[in-house]
Amino acid sequence: MKRHEARSKAMQVLFQLDNTELELTIDEAISHVLNEDESDSFFEKLVRGTFTKKQEIDAALEQKLENWSLYRLPKIERTVLRLAVYELLYMEETPNNVVLNEAIELCKTYGDEKSSKFVNGVLSKFVE
Template structure:
């Protein structure tokens, strides 16, 4: 499975987890029959590190609260921030570009610009 598809499926699986009392495996099973390691890593990683990811995100948001963010943007940001903070295999520019493209598919033009603005703060500060 290509990583873009894994990220898109991770978004969908995380939506399942936000809306239903199910396991990570069940959420992934609702969006694909494929047992992809990267997809599982993304979903599990976001769930496991959600508090840390959200705390980091709150620091970067300007004039927004986490609860006010639309679900698409919030979930895309969580996936991207997980990758930026907890994995080293994908360059930050790739993570940001993939996140923008996913927002264009599932959100709108405003979504992609907003996500780009937030994620760019992760590359300008160490």
């Protein structure tokens, strides 16, 4: 699985876990998104790491958001931000500009043009 695809699938898993009325486990959400596809270590690290560090990530995001609370954000933006902040804070092997570009692409795919600009603005505060 290429890294862009891993990020996209990780975003889908995290979105499901954050926004479902069902009580899904992380393994059930992963299974649902992957369907028959093979998992890989990068994907697993993104999903499990973001899920595990959610409180720390949310606290870091709250400090960077201006005039917004995390739970007022649209669900796509919130999920993409969490995923990208996990990568910025805990996966130092990925260059910051790659993380920002990938987050913007995820927003363009799953959100709208405004969401990509908003996410770029928030994430740029983490790399200043």
